[in-house]
Every structure is written in C-alpha cells, then in structure tokens.
Amino acid sequence: MSAKHTHISDVLVVGAGLAAERSAIEAAEQGLSVIILSLIPPRRSHSTAAQGGMQASLGNIAMGLGDNPRIHLEDTIKGSDWGCDQEVAKAFCDTVPIMIRQLDSWGVPWNRVVAGKKKYASGIETEDLKEKEGLITARDFGGVAKWRCCYTADGTGHTVMFVVDTVVCKMGITVHDRMEAISLIHDGETCLGVVARDLRTGDINVYLAKSTVIGTGGAGRIYAATTNAVVCEGTGGAMCLNTGLVPLGNMEAVQFHPTGMPPVWILMTEGARGDGGYLLDKNMHRFMPDYEPKKKELASRDVVSRRMIQHIRAGYGIQSKYAPQHLWLDIRHLGRKWVWNNLREISNIAMNFNGLDPAKDLVPVLPTQHYSMGGVRTNKNGFVYGLKGLFAIGEAACWDLHGFNRLGGNSLAETVTAGFLVGKEVAKYTLGATQKFDYKLIEGFVKTEEERIKNLISGKNGKENAYAIKEAMGQAMMDHVHIFRTGPALQQGVAKLQELYRRSLKIGLHSSGQGANPELAQALRMPGMIRMALCTAYGALMRTESRGSHSREDYPKRDDANWLKRTLAYWKPGADLPTLEYEPVATPHMPPGDRGYGEATAGPKAAK
C-alpha cells in the first residue's frame, strides 16, 4: 500500500484559520501555487470565535487620541512581562494599522466613530470629534494605555475570518478541507511536505511543497477545561516536535482568560469589561479595585485571573449549579441596548447555555485556559528553528509577540499581521527554492504512518483507550499545571503525564478503524498531545521564577538576572521527557521594569 494521492504545490499551508489564510494570500499574490489543508472548512476555524477585537493604534476615538505604535509596543512588552521578542513586537505594532485598513478595503464592517458627547457606563465622559466621524472606532481592553481595540460588535473574529476567506475564494486558492496533516516529511535538513489523512475517507495522501507553513492554532485541548474549540489539539506543533529537530518555545506560557463561563467554559469577551463590566463576589462586592486600584478589571489577563483565584481562596467565591466555585460578571448597568448590540454574541451564549440574559442577570465566570503563547519556535521572519522550508504562524507559533502574557486583542491582530509579514518571507524563500523529490524518503514516511495505523487497528501495542487517556491528560493539566504552580505539584504532574505518555504508546482501537473513523483520528493525535502537555508541565517545573501567566508560588518574583530567556523544548527519539534548552531574550526597545499593574505594584491586598 502507498499514498492514495500525491499533491505538489509551491507552498503548502497547514491550517486555514486567519494566520494561515492570510499567509496563503500573500504567497498566492506572488504567483505561487498554494494548497491549504484544514481539519474543517476554513470559516469554521477557531479564529471565528475571537470576539472582542484587534488592537491597532489608529487613535480615532476620543479615548485613543494621540495613540501610536510606540505606545502599543510599550503596552505589549509590559503585557508580556518582558518575555516577548521586542523586534517582532515592534514590526507588529508598526504594521497592524495598515492591516486593519486593508481588511476594511476587503469588506470588514468595522464599527465606526460617531461624533458627539458621550457618557460611558464606567463614568467616563468624552466627546468624539466631527473630524473623526466615520473612521474606525475602538473599545477599551485589558493592560492598555489607550483605547485601540477595533471591533465589529463582539463578532470580530467571525467577520475578519469570513472576509479574509472571501479573498481566498476570489483568488481561487485551493483548499483541501477535512484533511489532517499527521507527519512532516523531511530529510533532517529540509522539510519536503506532509503525510496527511483524509477525514472523509481515511485515505493517506502526500503533499509536497518547497515551503510548508504551520498555522494550526493553539493546543488548548491539552486542558480539560478550555475556551478553545474541540479542534485546538496542537496537531501542528506536535508534528513539528515529533521530528526531534524542531523546538517548541515557552510552552509553559499558557494564558488563562478571566471570564470563561462554567459549566461549558465558553468565553465571555474581555470587551464586556472593556465596555464597563464588573466582577462581583458572593457579597455582590466589586473586588478588583481592592487589588488593582489603577487598572481594576482591566489589568492584564494573567493578573486579573490570579486576583480572581486569590479572592476565591480568601472565601469570597460563589457556589452554585454552574461550578463549585466561581465569581460573577456584571454588565447589567451597561443597559439592554448596549448589551444586546455590542455584546450580543456573548449574550446569546449566556442565554443558549445557561438561560441567562446579561441585561438583567449576572453571568458566572471563572479563569479558563484560553491561549498558548508558546508554540513552534520561529525567528522574527517566521522561519522555524531546525528545518529549512518550514514556517510557523499565529497561535501555533512562538514568533514571540506575546512572551509570558498576551494582551487581549493582540492575537487576532497577530494572525493577519504575521500572515502578511511572514507570508512575504515565505514567498521570497519559495521563489528561490527548488522542490526536492526523494521518493524513497517520502515512501518511508508514508510507511511509518501506515504502520502506526495498522498497529492501532490490530492492537499490536496494547488496548489502551484513546479517549480515557485524553481525559486523564486534561485532568492532570488542570490539577498540576494551572494558574498557580508549585514545584511539588508540577513534579507530580510531570510524573502523571509521563505515565500517560507511556500508556498512549499502547493505544489500541475499540472499533474497526476503517474509513474516516473518528477514534483512529483521536488515537493518532494522542502521543503528540501528551508530548505537548509534557513540554508545558516540564518547562513550568524548570522555570523557577514567576513571569506573566507563569506563576510559581514557590518563586513569586520575576527573576530577570536568571530568567530573561526563552525555553526551547525538543523531543529526542525514544525519550519520555523533553530536552530543554534556553536562549536569551533581548530587550532593545524597553528594558525590564514595572508593569504598572499586578502583584509587584499593587501588592497582595487583603480582600474587604
């Protein structure tokens, strides 16, 4: 048996979310042939779930006047707790206003400035100028000095994804949906393409290209509770890690969003707080100003999430049918009109899943896994470390715009900006590259995958249940690698995950595995997912400091003397633990300092 179909293109893009499609557009514009692979139709990608908006320093709204890329850069670096690549952040902040306007020219219905005096629910009174009327407006978001989060109601990801996909349709770029890349083909130096499994038929196909772009999104599903879509299983990162040559960067940097809604863990946008929403405790007390007098509910996400857990630990959580412990999000005072216009998608979610109308009801919230700052490590031009002809982009990548905490609105902005900037690099590289054909090598990779499938079906290595292992992995991450971390708990977590990893190598199917069998798809992903989980847990164990979202209770301070560096996790053949290396983080634009919010400034105040 060999591959059913072999497809050849100049550029292969794995994933069809915003970053992936935007890079495909850039490559196609250079006349290159591009094939996009995706688990699902592009418009179903998790990018569509982004709600609040995209950060860009347009400075049109009164509360954003005087904004510029430099201020955006400073906010981003502070947000990252000095963990980000400052050169990448600068290129991003300089470019993102152009991206917003280009998206506008493509059809995104950005909300616009309406001139006149207004009073916001937060008490702020401003006047928007006539000269700015009709330009793209913005809302407030966490950890920012100016209002710069451009939005379309609270469905920004949806509108941007749909519009970018219209350009893909217009350009006639080939998309193979329901096609899952399962391994990289490489000769130890260069990536030649991927082996993929057709999720309609179960057939194994080969895709060959001069350049391969990984844009497969985050790995939120390594946690049992996450805001992420069910497809966010880190498949692209796992595939790169499995080569043994490509490192994942900063996998311990995991964002927990303050307002996931139990019991379904769907996101309530930060825009709810940006527009003036509060967090309340069991006494209906608005507690965030006690901890963060300056930024209140709008400190960075890592800080707000920690403060919430701290407050719950102090005994102020609510016990209800939604969760054993949670807090309330209150947007009732924004008024019915605002709630059901500008926060309509989350209001629908609250209504659909908990029967709550946020215009009159409180919504239960709890910090929930939301974003992977870590991912496939690339240089500032998107080239993946370790293999030529391989690029990574968006949440799948550690381009390192976000360091140890991503600002809200910077990820959706990253997708299209990285798609544009890295897409240009992909095109440049591809135009100068030649396609390698090594049939023996390709057949070898196909054979390896066919063997894996055969063994899973026959149960040659064991009869472990893929779903049971996945559930245990998700729980181990919840119990040991969550918001607050300690050495002993992480050590236990690593041990549990190692045990699960060994079991994952003995998975056997409980069904026939024939055709587009869903159990086989899950079984194929499991060892890779646990490797990603182990990179996260082990990276967290070894990083003996607290920085951004990585919060070690036994090492509560940021330690710039020893830890101004990035973790690189490799998976060597036959290992059951990643090998960690570190590289320095440079700070050319802003030396490490105080964030202006968080524990270092405001201190761990007692709750009132």
Add this chain to the structure above:
Amino acid sequence: MARQLTFSIFRYNPNKLGDKPRMQEYTFEEFEGLTLFVALNKIREEMDPTLMFDFVCRAAICGSCAMMVNGRPRLACKTMTNLLPNRINLLPLPVFKLIGDLSVDTGTWFRNLQVKTESWVHTKKRFDPNALEVRMDNKIAEQIYEPERCVECGCCVATCVTANIREDFIGATGINRVSRFMMDPRDERTDADYYEVVGNEDGAFGCVGLMACADLCPMELPLQSQLAYARRRMAAAGLKLQFAGVKIS
C-alpha cells in the same frame, strides 16, 4: 427521577462497502445541563467509537453541527435535551452530501456558493497602505454586520423546499450573502451586475415564500427582509434591463 433518553441516530458510512442506511438506538439517563454536544460525545467515547458527527466551537458560532433533531434542523451544540421529548431522533441534514452518519459536507457546498455568487467586495480601487480608511456611517457598518453574522450552518438550506428539489438554488443563506454585498458601499457592482448573479430562479426568484428558513435560522437572521430586499432590487433591475431592450433569459 432522571429521564431515560433514547437517541435514535441515523447510521450509514458510504465509504464502507456493503453498509446499509439504518437507525441505531442508544439509551442513557439524562443529567443536568445535557446538550446534544455532550450526549453525542458521550455516546462516541463510551458506547460506540465509530459514530461520525461534527463539532468545532461547541458555542453556536461556527455552524459545524447542524443536524435534523426530531424533524427540525438545529445546531446540536446549543440544543439542550431538557427541551426535547424522551425519544430524540437525529438525522443528517438533507441537500448536503453525506460524509457518514450525522456528518455532511457543508464546506464544499458553501465554497461553491461563494464562487458562484462572487461573494467578495468588487472594487477597482487599489488599496493604498498610506491612506486613511474610507469613512462609513456606523449605522451602515451595523447594517452590514446583520447578514454578515450568518455562520453557514446550512439549516436554512436543509429546511427549504426549493433547495430540496432544485440542486442549484442558492438558498436563503446565498441570497442573504449577496444582499450583504448589495448594501456594502465598498462593493462597486451595479444592480445589473447582481442581476447576472441572482436575478434568476436559482437566486432571488427561486424562493416560493414558505419562510421556514427565517423561522429556523439558529442565528435569528432577518432572512425574510434580506430576501425581500434582494428581490425588490432584482425586480427593479430586471425591469430596467427589459426597458433598455436587454433580452433576459
């Protein structure tokens, strides 16, 4: 006492030689907060690992999981079982090509629709990276957002009589999509241009007005008014073309 729920689910794998369509039953006890998303995953993970269905966002915003629930198209992820009787019949959406069991190929159908209706902004302007954005009234932006909210789940197509009997009909979702561009000042197409695309019985004039689409749209889009809007403009465009002596086929 908790109810016993019986899920009667359509099973057929067209890729499996000799497989025949049939209904298969799964029974378990209902629990608090049970949705069809939770139920179907429970069945697959604990009772039958071969069962095929599609979920992505599980938050009713991606449109992946539409299926026929007791005879009506719904997004399974947000359908709570406590609103349903003890017996729950699940079938795949009609019209779309079956992949297997409850999974249908909406992706190919919708991509064809976009291409057929040229659903992108048509403009002769070149994007100038140094220029400010073109101003727009916020009210117009909000108007465009309404039809733009469509998640392409296919519920309106599945429930449409015309779409069920005429393969090339673009459905309420298609008409909604085109009308979204009609109301967008950035799209420079004239009504005559749109007439080429939807001024026919596969487009705005194919609808027989039963409006189940508007009743069953999970996003509660104003499909009836979008349809009326597109029809009005296309009827006017058709008359204008006719008076100008253009022969309309």
